[in-house]
Amino acid sequence: MSFGTFSYPMPANEPVLQYAPGSKERDALQKALAELKKKEADIPQYIGGRAVRSGDKHPIHPPHERNHVLGYYHAGTKAHVQQAIDAALKAKPTWEAMPWEERAAIFLKAADLLATKYRFYINGTTMLGQSKNAFQAEIDAACELIDFLRFNVHFLSEIYKQQPISAPGMHNRMEWRALEGFVLAVTPFNFTAIGGNLPTSAAMCGNVVVWKPANTQIYSAQMFMKILMEAGLPDGVINLVYVDGPTIGDVCFNHPDFAGVHFTGSTGVFNHMWATIGANTPKYKSYPRIVGETGGKDFVLVHKSADVDAVVTALARGAFEYQGQKCSAASRAYLPSNLADRIKAKLVAEVETMKMGTVEDFGNFVNAVIDEKSFDKLKKYIDAAKKDRKAKILTGGNCSKKDGFFIEPTIIEVRDPKYVTMCEELFGPVLTIYTYKADEFEKAMDLVDGTSPYALTGAVLAQDRSAIDAATKRLRHAAGNFYINDKPTGAVVGQQPFGGARASGTNDKAGSMLNLYRWLSARTIKETYNSPVDYRYPFLQS
Numbered sequence: 001m002s003f004g005t006f007s008y009p010m011p012a013n014e015p016v017l018q019y020a021p022g023s024k025e026r027d028a029l030q031k032a033l034a035e036l037k038k039k040e041a042d043i044p045q046y047i048g049g050r051a052v053r054s055g056d057k058h059p060i061h062p063p064h065e066r067n068h069v070l071g072y073y074h075a076g077t078k079a080h081v082q083q084a085i086d087a088a089l090k091a092k093p094t095w096e097a098m099p100w101e102e103r104a105a106i107f108l109k110a111a112d113l114l115a116t117k118y119r120f121y122i123n124g125t126t127m128l129g130q131s132k133n134a135f136q137a138e139i140d141a142a143c144e145l146i147d148f149l150r151f152n153v154h155f156l157s158e159i160y161k162q163q164p165i166s167a168p169g170m171h172n173r174m175e176w177r178a179l180e181g182f183v184l185a186v187t188p189f190n191f192t193a194i195g196g197n198l199p200t201s202a203a204m205c206g207n208v209v210v211w212k213p214a215n216t217q218i219y220s221a222q223m224f225m226k227i228l229m230e231a232g233l234p235d236g237v238i239n240l241v242y243v244d245g246p247t248i249g250d251v252c253f254n255h256p257d258f259a260g261v262h263f264t265g266s267t268g269v270f271n272h273m274w275a276t277i278g279a280n281t282p283k284y285k286s287y288p289r290i291v292g293e294t295g296g297k298d299f300v301l302v303h304k305s306a307d308v309d310a311v312v313t314a315l316a317r318g319a320f321e322y323q324g325q326k327c328s329a330a331s332r333a334y335l336p337s338n339l340a341d342r343i344k345a346k347l348v349a350e351v352e353t354m355k356m357g358t359v360e361d362f363g364n365f366v367n368a369v370i371d372e373k374s375f376d377k378l379k380k381y382i383d384a385a386k387k388d389r390k391a392k393i394l395t396g397g398n399c400s401k402k403d404g405f406f407i408e409p410t411i412i413e414v415r416d417p418k419y420v421t422m423c424e425e426l427f428g429p430v431l432t433i434y435t436y437k438a439d440e441f442e443k444a445m446d447l448v449d450g451t452s453p454y455a456l457t458g459a460v461l462a463q464d465r466s467a468i469d470a471a472t473k474r475l476r477h478a479a480g481n482f483y484i485n486d487k488p489t490g491a492v493v494g495q496q497p498f499g500g501a502r503a504s505g506t507n508d509k510a511g512s513m514l515n516l517y518r519w520l521s522a523r524t525i526k527e528t529y530n531s532p533v534d535y536r537y538p539f540l541q542s
């Protein structure tokens, strides 16, 4: 019972620490990295609040240092998924009945633990496990995850305030219920923040969750799970299991209490989930919510009026930060013929200053790609481009998996705007550029819109206002996050709600109210104070 209406004002974004040489935070992060590397972690699943060790242990290696072992995770089976569902359903009645201010406090405390006591450990596990440099880990694992938690508490309290009007003699109210059943969160390798947001946004709304992270993100996922438990998350509200995709699908998508999936990952996997859920619909007690943010082939369209230095920086950062492994990464660029040579020359010179190596050397801008599968796929595309007369490698192209999965930042120039690397999502440090006739901006916009099935992020760079206006209108459906004179990456919670349409997902905008509505099922309650006692309308009594 609550004796008041409590308020959660709009928070400020968590300040991003800079890790400059000599700074306190750099020292603290380096200490955390050394400590993490010194011990081999033994990583259990967490089911019903219990640490579950299956004994089926798999090593975790830093992608940039294949011979080092960070620890071992205990892989699960179908039986563990079933136990996770049972634990979730057992926790459900108490959790959804818990007053909102008590639920909110857990997530706000977790945000504060991330911001203070565990900041360098969530960043450290992300750096080592996912091969992110210090700055990329800070904006993801610390700041974005903290923002997701704090902003979602604010947004949900705003939703709870939304109530219908009442005519005289009655009161109407809206109850923002959790969904009936359990929610499945399936999360990708590339953002610790997404791994944390997908289960917590649903749980915050009163739902109980089974969370399956990518195997390559388990090291930081378990760190966050421990933080949630320290913040007071009751047993069974979120259950963390380490199984492969088909295993989670076989159990969850066949369960009558399956209430929804919160997914981020590739389009192919999401399409498969959607088809399975569709085919199984008669098995479920309710129509499940299907929320998925998926792949991208994100564009940078440069107008003949653009500022060359701004273009070069947007491409260098947009394409190569975190080795291009952001769903938002610039992977195809359209340059106008009047500026193309200057942009290419400066861009190649800038990219060739980027140092590549481990995350512990803070001089490295580029680290390793996530795993061998990704390395082999990227190398295949790069090798094919090297042999193809229709493509030219302007810089990069060297790959080595001897010590870690290193792929040089690579720029491919093509004359065919539909060349394979202009169309398909590669998910790595590969940018393809195409030069169009500077006076054919309209045609270039058509190309941008029609080249890939995705519509996640995109940017236009121009000084000419009418070109910006034209691109904003013509490319309305080509990107869910559209940037003017900036790179297409780096969305901030509360500032640029994130998500795309077409083959890029359901566009339910992570870190916004739109997303939270998907985890709520409203009940309308009307109470009449003076109930009618005669069925006859007044006009019948003439």
Ligand SMILES: NC(=O)c1ccc[n+]([C@@H]2O[C@H](COP(=O)([O-])OP(=O)(O)OC[C@H]3O[C@@H](n4cnc5c(N)ncnc54)[C@H](O)[C@@H]3O)[C@@H](O)[C@H]2O)c1
Pocket (backbone or CB within 6 Å): 186, 187, 188, 189, 190, 191, 194, 212, 213, 214, 215, 244, 245, 246, 248, 249, 264, 265, 266, 267, 269, 272, 273, 293, 294, 295, 296, 326, 327, 328, 425, 427, 456, 498, 499, 500, 504, 505
């Ligand atoms: N739109 C966005 O907001 C966004 C954000 C991050 C990543 N992504 C996309 O994610 C992809 C990269 O991440 P990834 O490599 O981890 O993606 P992925 O699709 O390979 O894996 C995502 C998750 O799905 C699981 N999975 C795989 N096969 C499955 C199956 N058959 N059934 C159920 N689950 C299954 C994986 O184990 C993992 O947990 C890219 O396509 C990228 O664009 C999109």
Ligand SMILES: N[C@@H](CCC=O)C(=O)O
Pocket (backbone or CB within 6 Å): 190, 191, 325, 326, 327, 328, 488, 489, 490, 491, 492, 498
């Ligand atoms: N929100 C992140 C991308 C998340 C996907 O990988 C960005 O805007 O760069």
